[in-house]
């Protein structure tokens with residue numbers, strides 16, 4: 001397959017209402033050609049609605065949508081250069097895998113022989129060479145998902161849309177199929193918009209992640225940026241677990257800031273922070289616990305500890321509230337009621353606002 005130039009995607013002040021209910025109040029975003037961008041957010045935040053508007057299955061109440069620079073806002077689905085992989089696969093059960101993949105090409109007027117050649121080709125791309133004769137019911141869930149991906153790719157869209165494409169697969173297959181989708185996207189270089197509510201999946205496959213909340217964008221950036229520098233408690237907690245606690249910013253020096261929690265001082269990324277009270281997000285694995293000494297600056301007491309094979313989980317009571325701590329280094333778990341000194345590692349600590 002020889003995909004045409006991948007398209008960009010632009011939403012300009014898009015609003016979408018269903019009757020009196022506004023699902024998307026005012027959404028603007030840009031997706032660069034050839035990138036895989038994930039819309040991530042809790043159920044009901046507007047991911048599917050956004051994707052359906054891009055596919056032409058819904059139309060905005062106001063605003064504009066551009067694909068590859070072309071205004072498609074009011075174009076029907078079949079006049080847009082996009083294709084969609086649905087959560088349910090939506091394969092025709094009475095048609096073979098090959099016919100399912102060739103269907104779109106044939107119905108747009110391509111000769112049967114050529115359509116079937118292209119379909120064979122697309123099936124080999126997704127690792128299903130020779131499986132074209134099977135009916136969907138004769139394929140595993142993962143294989144059906146690949147057929148759905150092949151069917152979407154065979155028409156060589158400018159943009160591929162995937163709505164929770166792994167949610168019908170069991171946990172072990174999910175990791176495999178998400179890797180395959182990402183590898184295919186990088187190899188062929190198409191633009192992909194990927195929807196999921198699963199942050200691990202988003203971190204694993206994306207060039208960029210757009211975190212949505214209540215029909216708007218809560219934060220967007222590269223996976224690492226969102227994980228390391230969450231802009232709010234919502235993001236910190238959504239992108240993996242985080243302890244959120246009050247601190248004081250006592251010094252800002254260019255890109256670096258010093259925070260204080262009781263006697264503890266710690267340097268953090270100081271980009272766009274001011275002196276004064278703030279909230280700190282601390283990853284559970286960014287905290288170290290050692291037996292308390294007389295001069296320990298920040299202390300707590302272990303309430304629970306649980307040994308889980310490759311790590312120990314603790315709940316620690318402190319003056320700043322209860323902390324959840326994951327320790328992957330300790331050989332012997334510290335027992336409950338141990339008084340501990342609390343310190344932070346370099347990574348996994350971020351100021352999330354005042």
Ligand SMILES: Nc1ncnc2c1ncn2[C@@H]1O[C@H](COP(=O)(O)OP(=O)(O)O)[C@@H](O)[C@H]1O
Pocket residue numbers: 018021023041042043044045046047048049050
């Ligand atoms: N056809 C519709 N009619 C009325 N409300 C809808 C319709 N489609 C979606 N919604 C509502 O819009 C909001 C966003 O839905 P959706 O985009 O499906 O969220 P997500 O995919 O993030 O779970 C939800 O509150 C949902 O109930």
Ligand SMILES: [Mg+2]
Pocket residue numbers: 047048049
């Ligand atoms: Mg959805």
